[in-house]
Amino acid sequence: MSKFLEIPYQLATPMYLHAESLGYILEEFRADLEVVDNEDVDNGQNVKFMQKMFDKSGYKLRMYGSAQELAENVRIFSNFSQNHTYFNVEEEHYQKAPILYKSLKSNEKYILKSDLFVFLQNMVLEFTHPNRWNYVSLIAYCLKAQEDKLTECLEFVKFNEEVADDLEKKLKHELKKKPFTNVIFEQLEVELSRLNMDQMTEKFKNLAPKVNWDSNIWKSIRIHSLLTDLNEIWPIREIPRVMAATFMRYGLTLRSLQDVIDENPKMFRPSDTKTVPTVVRVFEDEDRSRYVMKAELSGEVETDTGDSQILHTMSMESVIETKDIEFILHRITRAKHRAAPIKGPNKSKSFYILAVDAFFELMKDLIFGIKIYQKVQWNSMNLESFDNFFNPEIETPYFLKTDTVKKIKESVCLSLGKDASRPAKEVRNAKSDGFTLQNLKNELKHLGLTETFTEIQDYAKDVYVDVYAVKKKYNLRTCDLFDAIEQCQLICVLNRSEKLKKFVHNQRGCERVPGLNCADCAEKDCVETTCAVS
Template structure:
């Protein structure tokens, strides 16, 4: 069963913030946590987020080159943030990382059984939900689910604990999620009541409505973080035609999924809550096969009071025990405990934090890792030893470190990260390193050889130079502080300092010892040669004449007997001297061979010294290149400032252009409104003219009955003339407004030309389209005027088909007043409803 997320869950904010937390504080202070400055992607990124790290490199002003390439930094940051509880560690450091982004890990116990960290069970629950949910999963939904799961984790888990991994448990959880999500409806008719309620809310009320889905006490950071995500979603999708439906679906889906996950957690407390059939204790595995256990965690598992574990330690330190000592000391008391094997992870430049034994919001590292992290920050970050005038200023600071780094403690122990702070960032006068450490050049050769062995490329890089500087200063500090040197030895950290000479653990002879042995062998050779010449110069003892003394004479002559004894003793001494000479000759031959070997080694050392000298020259050249690069960086900074000024001026011009454009559009819209109004009045005037023409025709027909028809006809002719005058005024007004519109367009075009000539970026602006009504008002032919009245016969023929007749309907359809027989009546050409002529024209 795959416990990982089926899609990317690593946000750009997570990559940026964990990278800034990984690098030195002095570098972090010079960089901004604003993603918009790096043109970061808005969607989730791949496993390492290398693309964003590359952009960080480009904007770091070369300060990140001490970490190698961007790929190396991305890989190390991934290791640093991949431990269990990484999200809680981010919370403790003041920044929020949602959703869950770490990969759940299956651990093995000493009995080779599979175990899962209970905090990782919440990550698995998130990943299963994202895998099963078939629709779009916006960031708002992901973050809201992660905040809910994090709140449940903090509520149910107060410390780190493990559960025996059973694939069937999580398979049943997946089936339950699938079954519930299939029942989610997407019919718009189901959401109409909720849609009307949610979409009418102002944004603060909408934010509060979403927050109430997670029934926890929201802290200010969480509330602000979620508000930023929700606001971004609303601004992105509010222009969508179905935004109301999308927002309602989002709210409803989040509510249902949160209720579903709460139900799953409540029904499986053995997975998501503290407690289990057997207590579990972490067994930390370090380099060299060393296995460590936190005493506090062990005592808690065997129900021993934890106040017995300090033994004079400060509150920031927790003792550890090796597994061998645990087995010897506790024996049968640990037979029911499951020891979970966890490797101690280290990135290249920083140790990975470990969750505390009694509180999962406290984080620890091994004391030796804390020491090296502190020294790296002091040497490369604060640059303390470059700023103080002499060693006497730094010595009290180093003495204060003895409180945390105990040289008398031989057992390993852990240090609380949250309390390990130092006040070493004072701005002091810059001095060279040789003022503080005059012996630093003595360590350069050994450090260089080790750095050269460990380099990743074919040549040394900037990061290798920083490693060399750090190691040289570290050796000098340890040589000046014997207690810190003893601490490093007791905590098994001597091998991590390249040129450290530790008499207690050193196995290979250093160059100075080889030189001393060479001198001793030289003296031994001279002594052996002189001893060899001495017996050759003396007369050989074996050629002395042996007196023949009989037994009888020896008995009779006491003096001869004594002489015989002396002779025998001389013979014995001679044999022993011969044996000694042979042994000395053998030793001499072996010493000569060793001498030849040491001469070869001396020759090799001289060759290495030459190589080191050449490498040192290369380092000097690299320093020169670095200085040139720094000068180039300064020039780039100046160019960037100039570009920034130009950008600001362009922004001001753009702002002015936008204001002018808005004014032009407003005036243009007003003119369009006036033109449309005039067109409407023109149409009404035409309709009135047609009505009057029809009325004239009607009156021509009634000429025989009405004696005053000529006077009425004259009045109608006058009205027609007035309407023609109005039409002419409308036409003149329209031409004037068109002329003003063209003048405004010419002014806008001149502003655009000035703006395009002021900018260096070559931005082009297109003229706003001139809105037209589809009619050419400059051509008077398009205005229809009533035809001139012709002879009486024409009027009489038209009156017979006039629509201005009383249709017998008693009310006007517009004013609802009664129609009289002598009123002018107009029938609508669509619905044929009668109305007063004046009502229709108005």
């Protein structure tokens, strides 16, 4: 498939990675990492930047393993379409590769319309050979201004080599046009020579009137930075000529892109008349189960209100297939600590994750962010906010908005009052040669968890065996100790709440809690074994 579906590694900026990383780590760890020095970090040096985050955090990021592991998990977590809107990095260029989805009926591939703008950006990189990534950002601002028209629609189009080649030919054709005569170039050179840097910045901004330059100060700073760099690199006598050439190239590129977009409205614009979608995502989980969002299948208009906080699904077996709808495969993606967000259906601007993923992310936050079970007894907790979102009666997978975890956590903290801010002990580091089962039991006691859950040490053995089996290094590390402590607390919580335990079972999450004894799972296994024998 086309090379323009890949993002060159040197375009991965530390600023973009910083935003993604903050979205991945626990909220309580972010305060000290809002600003991370990246002066000596070049584009594409993701692990080096992560190490800087580790160094600045002190002890807080130990649960994520190493800088290399965190970088890899952030890469998995952030690999979804329109992630620049999710991470609020509108001042950055596109840095996530377009995703192709395979049809379940044929070998046809489909692409989200918004990802086609990433494709255009990558073509510009190839054809214009910009020597400044700031220049790439300026092009991306204009593309994002066009993409904004798609924020309230979720539409896919067919994409193959023929489509890619056609777009490439059209853009090449437009870029070959000469925008100015020599006379106009000379006039432009004289005009720019009379402008100071601020005036020149404004003139460049006028080339892209559709961009909302006031929405983010960094947009103007990027243009100013590009022009300043050129001013410092070239000899004084050459600067007017270089500025004029840059202005012409920038203007030509923008006009060429606009022409390609205008000539292909079915690819880059929302459909004029649209009731029932022609392409519907079929989500596939790790257990190979497949399901669709009911709202997406029916074409219902989802708005960002409380009504769309929960999105229900139906199994693919229950869907009556029709020739009018193309079903495409969308796999659920999870990093170690978080699931990759999924854009909501139809007109929704929100992102979603499965309810079971939201539950485990919430528990991780309560356990290591707030350290709730080190501060209060189980009987002191008000789980009413849990009941509103983690419904044990729903047997099919369902989605929750990504901000649900924060809302539930805020509700829990509010119910705890002053207890939520009580001091709590930190997990101690594992020794260089690892930790033993007894070390794990000692740590559970050190953290005060044996007072909240008197039986918690009883689960340590099964958890220890599982953590040891999946460890990434020769010896168990501190991050493995965090995993074990989390699993032990999860077992205690689920064994105390039949509702939550039933919810986790119905949402197929029991296997994610090693050592959990689920009677429903045991009964299901028994039935399946009996059926197989008979």
